[in-house]
Amino acid sequence: MRKYFDSVAGDIEQLVNTGAAFGENASYWSHLKHNEDYSGIFNITEKQKRVLVESLYVKGRTLALFSQNELGLINHDVVKFPNLTAVVDNFEGSILYANYSNIVEEALEVCKEFGVSLWSVDQMVELFNEQKKMSLTVRNTLENLKNSKLYKQENGIEVEDEAQTKIQISGITGSNIVVNSTGVNATITSEYVEPEIFTSMKNAVAEHTLSESDRQLINDHILVLSKSHKEGNFVEAYKEFTQGLSAHLTILLPFLPALSSLM
Numbered sequence: 001m002r003k004y005f006d007s008v009a010g011d012i013e014q015l016v017n018t019g020a021a022f023g024e025n026a027s028y029w030s031h032l033k034h035n036e037d038y039s040g041i042f043n044i045t046e047k048q049k050r051v052l053v054e055s056l057y058v059k060g061r062t063l064a065l066f067s068q069n070e071l072g073l074i075n076h077d078v079v080k081f082p083n084l085t086a087v088v089d090n091f092e093g094s095i096l097y098a099n100y101s102n103i104v105e106e107a108l109e110v111c112k113e114f115g116v117s118l119w120s121v122d123q124m125v126e127l128f129n130e131q132k133k134m135s136l137t138v139r140n141t142l143e144n145l146k147n148s149k150l151y152k153q154e155n156g157i158e159v160e161d162e163a164q165t166k167i168q169i170s171g172i173t174g175s176n177i178v179v180n181s182t183g184v185n186a187t188i189t190s191e192y193v194e195p196e197i198f199t200s201m202k203n204a205v206a207e208h209t210l211s212e213s214d215r216q217l218i219n220d221h222i223l224v225l226s227k228s229h230k231e232g233n234f235v236e237a238y239k240e241f242t243q244g245l246s247a248h249l250t251i252l253l254p255f256l257p258a259l260s261s262l263m
Contacts, residue, residue: 002075008084008148010238010260012074014141015087017242018134018253019071022064025127029061032127036120044114053121056107060128063095063135070094071138085154088142096135104128133253140257197258198226208251218251225259235263 005012032038038057044050070090074081081087091097104125111121145151152159205218221241228237238259 002078004083005075005150007150008145010235010263011141011145011148011257012087013239013242014256014260015071015138016075018138018141019068019074021134021250021253022071022131023068025131026061026064026068028127029057029064029124032120032123033057036123037118038120040116040118041121043116044110046114049110049113052106052110056103056121056124056128059100059103060124060131063098063131066095067131067134067138083154084145084148084151088145088151091138091142096138100128100132130250137253137257141260144257144261192230194226194230195262197255197262198222198229201252201255204251204255229262238263 001009001012041050041053044053074087081090107121108125111117149159151157201222202219205215205222210218225234225237225241228234241259242256
């Protein structure tokens with residue numbers, strides 16, 4: 001990780017990792033088109049309607065390639081991404097923000113109309129919906145970066161002071177407090193409250209179809225992560241969490257921006 005990005009390393013790593021996941025999708029898009037039953041779409045005899053199915057592939061793979069290339073450059077291309085502002089500006093308004101709401105529905109309606117049932121198209125639908133969630137993760141992460149101290153400093157935005165610890169003082173009879181005054185007691189109390197994000201993650205795992213061993217593995221990692229947050233070593237635990245669960249990150253992608261904000 002570039003030292004300049006140290007203060008936002010979690011979010012930058014999240015963007016880079018999501019870019020790598022998009023790269024895996026890009027290869028799968030190509031496989032589905034050229035190595036499976038995708039040629040069956042030519043049974044859709046009306047070209048204007050067949051285009052709606054082809055659009056699922058074209059827009060899905062284009063999004064995957066763009067995201068793979070652009071997100072993958074963030075940590076390495078110091079010319080294109082010299083600072084955090086350049087990162088945010090590069091993606092705002094890009095195809096990661098496009099409205100893809102009707103593409104899947106239109107493709108499925110055309111297939112149904114012409115009695116075409118293709119495994120490759122079904123897989124493309126799943127892949128497209130997955131990428132919509134991944135795009136949302138990228139947008140949320142960019143929003144986190146806009147709220148970071150580094151981004152605000154780059155853009156001359158006033159940075160609020162860190163929240164001050166509340167101190168309860170008792171035994172005071174006058175309006176003036178003198179340090180070490182007799183009978184004055186100052187106590188600082190802090191009760192840990194676990195962020196709700198950890199419970200939400202466990203609920204998401206419970207809702208997905210997984211083997212018992214995979215479910216236990218993910219829940220064990222979530223438990224370690226929540227304990228690390230309480231004990232104050234969350235940053236290192238977060239890195240181990242994303243690396244240890246790389247095969248299951250699709251389930252947890254929507255939660256990663258919120259997790260990185262805890263660092």
